[in-house]
Amino acid sequence: MHRITVTEASQVAEARRRAVAVAQGIGFDETAAGRVALVVTELATNIVKYGVPGEVLVGTYEDGTGSGIEILALDQGPGVSDLGSALRDGHSTGGSAGEGLGAVRRLADAFDIVSRPGSGTAVLARMSGVRSTAPGAEATFGSVTVPLKGETANGDAYGIHERADGWTAIVADGLGHGPDAAKASEEALRLFRRNQDKPPAAILSDIHAGLSHTRGGAISVARYGRDASTLTFTGIGNVLGAVVSGTGTKRTVSLAGTAGHAARRIQEFEYPMRPDDLFVLCSDGIATGFSIDGYPGLARAHPTLVAGVIFRDFARARDDATVLVVRGQVR
Incomplete structure (x- = not known):
C-alpha cells in the first residue's frame, strides 16, 4: 500500500495524485479516477481540518466482492461525537469540494467508519472501476x-x-x-x-x-x-x-x-x-x-x-x- 502522511494542506494534493495513479494503473477510466480523486481529497482534507496527525493508505483489493482500489484514512484526532450528522450527505467537513463524508459514502462501492471520542477516526472507502460490486457481498x-x-x-x-x-x-x-x-x-x-x-x-x-x-x-x-x-x-x-x-x-x-x-x-x-x-x-x-x-x-x-x-x-x-x-x- 502507498502511505501518505497528512499533517497540512499541501499533502492533500499528494494523496490525490498517488491515489489517481493507482486507479489509472488498474484500468480506471477518467470518470472512475475522478471519483477516486474526490474521495481522497475529502478524506485527506478532513484529516487536515479535524484529525492531525493522520495518514492516507492507498492500495488495491480483490476478493469475493470484486476488485478495485481501497483508501484508508487514519487519524489520531479528537474523534467524531455524532457520526449520524457527519455522514449526512451535504454536511461539509470544512468546505471541501466533496461536501462531506456523506458524499464519500455515496461515491464508494463499500464504505465503513469507526470513531471513538479522544482516540481518532478511521474511514475505509472501496471503489471498483465499473461500479459493480456483487450485490449483497461482504468481504471475508x-x-x-x-x-x-x-x-x-x-x-x-x-x-x-x-x-x-x-x-x-x-x-x-x-x-x-x-x-x-x-x-x-x-x-x-x-x-x-x-x-x-x-x-x-x-x-x-x-x-x-x-x-x-x-x-x-x-x-x-x-x-x-x-x-x-x-x-x-x-x-x-x-x-x-x-x-x-x-x-x-x-x-x-x-x-x-x-x-x-x-x-x-x-x-x-x-x-x-x-x-x-x-x-x-x-x-x-x-x-x-x-x-x-x-x-x-x-x-x-x-x-x-x-x-x-x-x-x-x-x-x-x-x-x-x-x-x-x-x-x-x-x-
Whole structure:
C-alpha cells in the first residue's frame, strides 16, 4: 500500500495524485479516477481540518466482492461525537469540494467508519472501476501492508486461499527489510500457493525447505475449518496470531526459529473459532500487545478497517508492517 502522511494542506494534493495513479494503473477510466480523486481529497482534507496527525493508505483489493482500489484514512484526532450528522450527505467537513463524508459514502462501492471520542477516526472507502460490486457481498478478509518508511520494497507478504469449508492464510516476514527481505517473503508466498491444499504444518515445512537460498524469515500459516469451528495454526518466528471473539482475545503459539534456516520443530496448534469471530495475523512491525478489546464495535467492522485501526495504533516505526484480518464466515 502507498502511505501518505497528512499533517497540512499541501499533502492533500499528494494523496490525490498517488491515489489517481493507482486507479489509472488498474484500468480506471477518467470518470472512475475522478471519483477516486474526490474521495481522497475529502478524506485527506478532513484529516487536515479535524484529525492531525493522520495518514492516507492507498492500495488495491480483490476478493469475493470484486476488485478495485481501497483508501484508508487514519487519524489520531479528537474523534467524531455524532457520526449520524457527519455522514449526512451535504454536511461539509470544512468546505471541501466533496461536501462531506456523506458524499464519500455515496461515491464508494463499500464504505465503513469507526470513531471513538479522544482516540481518532478511521474511514475505509472501496471503489471498483465499473461500479459493480456483487450485490449483497461482504468481504471475508482485509489487510494493511506497508514497507518501512524510506523503503520501496516491502519485506512482508500475505496470502489467503478461500476453500469450500473455510480458508487458509499466511503472513511472511522476510528477515530485516528491503529487497532481500522482499525476495524471501515473495518466495514463501509462491510456495504457499503451490502447496495451499496441504495441512498447515506440511505447507510450512515445504516453505521452510524452500527458503534455504534466501535470508529466510518468520512465517505463520493458519487454516479455519467452518464445519469444525476450529483454527489450526503453525508458525516459525514472530508472526503473531490471535482469535478475537466476543469474550476476548486468544493468542496463538508460534515456535522459535527462522524459516529457511533454523527450526527445531514445526507443530500445529488448534483453537476454537466461531463463524463470527475474527482471526488477526501480524508481522513484527506490529507491537506484540496489539488488541481490539478496547474498541467497542470494531470487531463488526469491515476487516480492512479493523486492520487499519490495529496498524494505526500498534505499528512500530522500525520495520515493515502487515496486518491480515479474516472473518470466520461472512455474515
